[in-house]
Amino acid sequence: MTNRGVSLPRPRRAWWREGAVTATAFALCLVGGVIQLDDTLSAPRAAAYLIAVVSCAVLPLRHRAPLATMAVTTACGMLVAPLDLLLTPLIVAPAVITAYSLAVRTERRLTTAVLLTSAALLVASTALFGDLSWQDASRLGIVAAFPLVAGVLGHSAQNRRAYLAAVEERARRAEESRDSEARRRVAEERVHIARELHDLVAHQITLASAQATVADHLFDARPEQARQSLKQLVETTGNALDDLRATVGLLRQSGDADAPAEPAPGLALLPTLLESFRRAGLEVAVHEEGAARSLPPGADLTAYRIIQEALTNVTKHAGTGSARVQLAWGRDRLTITVVDDGDGVSASAAPERPPGYGLIGMRERAAALGGHLSAGRRPEGGFRVSTELPVPLAEGDAP
Known part of the structure; x- marks a missing residue:
């Protein structure tokens, strides 16, 4: 693990670059010191060496303390004229x-x-x-322009670095957003498959348990009815396997063989669902109010699954042989109510079993469509599950 409080040594390439820049600046300063006031050339004097050494010695510090380095190099440039040297762009190269x-x-x-x-x-x-001539004025103008031009180039480099950093940051955020979206979709799909598996297993296994219990009670006294219950048990388990195979098929890879696609269940299959509960010993009465109409696939599946799960809970936990299902079609909503008169004690449900996810799954399904589900015991006894699902407006109704 890296300790950010300790400054790490600079790379070898950076040291070579700094050495090359400093050596180049030192050579330029000495070349500038060769030029005399009368435009002749002579060997660099001690003053030229002094300015070159001092101004170039602070150059490696320009990355950490640029203001202080600029002050030192400018002060060295101001000493050029008092030391009888000629102020040229070469001698102020460290300042540039x-x-x-x-x-x-x-x-x-x-x-x-x-x-x-x-x-x-x-x-x-x-x-x-000293007195300034027109030639000196033009030379000083060039000297003054060099640091300004260097500043413009530095600002351009700064803008380019900022632009590249912004592009990299946007790319990084886009990558994180894609990863987050992928994780969110995987989580949603996992919850969806878990909910489907729960509804299928809870419904089919509950029916199979009830049919097996009926067959066990009737095996000696009424063997024909027991045999009929066993046939229904075989049919129920076969349907459970088919439903599980279709649901688990969602987890296939893209290159796997295509499984036979079956339409998602909906309210059109409600009579078949109720008949399966009746064969398991639960009498279900259905009451419908209002004009029924077709639902979108998601709402149709949600309505079917909520009724299925509510009746499954009645079979498992209510301890009664009857239940009532009411479908109330409103202008823009469908209200589904499932009630029973049980005492909450079921012989087929073991008391030590942990609570399941039936009510949680029903609430999630309703909330996913913008609906609402409530469940609880009735004051007069029994249990009540009620949900409201938004449905499209009927033809002729104004929004």
């Missing part, structure tokens, strides 16, 4: 290099003010120590 680094790492307004001040000081120091 520092101006670029300052523009890259500092806010634009501060950089502009510092560079303008530095250029003004360089020109003023020369003007104070």
